[in-house]
Amino acid sequence: MAMNFVTFNQDYSYLAVGTAKGFRIFSTDPFVKSYETKEGNIAMLEMLFSTSLVALILSPRRLQITNTKIYVYDIQTMKLLYTIETSPNPNAICALSPSSDNCYLAYPLPQKAPPPSFTAPTHTPPGNSHIAPTNGEVLIFDAQKLEAINVIEAHRSPLSCISLNNDGTMLATASDKGTILRVFSVPDGHKLYQFRRGSMPSTIYSMSFNTTSTLLCVSSATETVHIFKLGHQGTATGSPGSTGSASSSPPGNRPRETSGSKGPEMDGFLGRKHDGTFMGLIRRTSQTLGTSVAATVGGYLPKGVTEMWEPARDFAWIKLPKHTANAQARSGPVRSVVAMSSNTPQVMVVTSDGVFYVFNIDLSKGGEGTLTKQYS
Template sequence: MNIDRPVPRASSGSQEAFAPELLYAAFNQDYGCFAIGTQSGFRIFNSDPYKEKMRRGDPIEFKDGGIGIVALLYRSNYLAFVGGGRNPQFPPNKVMLWDDATSKIVAELEFRSDVLNVQLKRERIVVALRNKCIVCSLEAYPRPLHTFETSDNNRGALAISGGSQTSILAFPGRQKGHIQIVDLKSCVSTSANSKSSDALPGAAHRSRSLSRGSVSVDPSVPAASTVYPANINIIAAHVTAISALAVSADGSMVASASEKGTLIRIFDTVNGRLLHELRRGVDRADIYSIAFSPDNTRLCVSSDKGTVHIFNLEAKQNAAQPPAPVASGKSGNRHSNLKFMKDLLPKYFSSEWSFAHFRVANEVRCICGFGNERNSVIVLCADGTAQKYSFDSFRGNCVREWYRKFI
């Protein structure tokens, strides 16, 4: 979540609360911990139970410099940074790899335009630019492997499956509203003497002693191979531009929202079949995050309106009857009482609505992920707070369990 890029809402007459020092917040692959970027460094926290695990702002690398993007690699000592804020620590077109075991930058990747998003996997670095998605190797000498063209992706929409056994990558297609799905493990490497045109030959190779397992990059050396994807699945998901993406941990599903922000659609990543169409609301909203539960049975969605919606993705035959005017379906999600006339009425009346939702304190922008308990959600907010909510599986009642200030 880029905290310093608020989306103005003409309908709002009040000033949103925010923490001036906070630039960015993101969970790791399983929501077990989260990282924040600040005007002077970064911090890492355990999500639940909440606890600050690491704070960096004093080393020379972070003296008076802002971190605008932080990407975690599970709970390892490797992180990726992009500079940001009033006085960026690093150029906005560079991805810096940090080894916290040595408290040093061990590699850097430079691109021809600003980096909008970074995701890490055990063998890959994935970078979103305005009109490209670039996959690089995560090894002793990282090299660009493949460049995918995208439509205008000014939000940096990008997602990769969090499970250790899968590497399903999702990013916007070349056509507005489309999604491209690539299985990185199915890519075939062939000998070639080429490299990505977006990796600048001038990116510096840092000459320092590197510990075993650390990474370094020298883009002036041609890549030893070019990777061609065995299959790219194109999904026509929305009419307007993609604003948010999420891939389930096992890589079987991709969820997307458009810049309109009223519907979340979930597709099968193999055949592109529409599995769920979920309605967040009827008025426009900016979707800040979409998250699958680890077991693929739930989905949570957060928006700029300070609301979090929770949807069921499995059939629940014994779901309790929510109050009128909505009736529970087999999934436990809510439906209009006029759903039986869905063939005669507008599509709105056949939509699935969240079975549980809540509004965070101060009604600020936020991102969400699932907690340790199956019926819990962790929320990170632009005002510098972390909050935990629990919810009832049947009636959808939500209760705030705790509220912490992390900055």
């Protein structure tokens, strides 16, 4: 049976799977099916920690409508509190912090459509007010105060994945290139860490912090799951085939792609244009020159200096086994969702082939993780 959606709950103790015929809930340790229903074509679902509250979105049978709005509800009364206009977001790139103290919602910054060049006839349906984002800016929305509070300039190209930690104090971002990953503080938007997944572009499918926010786990269209250490790293091993530095990039570093945060004026968020002035051109040129100089001179400088230019490599990694049972029916790469156990040094991976893996990782030495459990 094909899976439509897979997700972990907030503390990674349960796994929810949506299918064309209902949904299933599994506990992760031990891996046991806790609940199943065979009714409804489930497009998306989310659990509230380990409670019986599950939110479902059913797949339409005939009419498909692309909705470009985010609705904020009070789950105690199911009262609609706020409606947010967004750009088209077919991949549902959005993250909500489960913290009651730092309850933030992160999503791609809406980009307004340019005014039409001609006047449409009166009988023509109104067009979309927003277009798909062309950059990787993230809007931070306070779900308690119901107001936008910041914009983080995370990447130059559009986003492919974002994730908030459990405390609502860190945001991980990846662009559609998938080579550079960044971690920002929330809500102020200071860049804390920068990591390099690899040299070749790849779609990032899932990112997950551990419960203490000391590790970041990332899966992509490749068969490798990367684990990055948040904090000062010593010499990391680096996954096979990787090149470049194995050291950590210090907070505030801005190599190659600019990143940062903007103020909380909502009109400024939606109406801001890129700087096309002569000084803006000089700034972009100087950034390019600075990157090339760093690449050339970095080999002649002490390690502490080169760390300022080069993003960190993975601390540990996992190679997913080749699962051939559904290989012929599958089109495209295997998608996966990752999470880290809150009790043991283990990484849990669920693939679109319907396989649940558990890997052990060495928290002191890093390196390649070892497969300990597998269910299908």
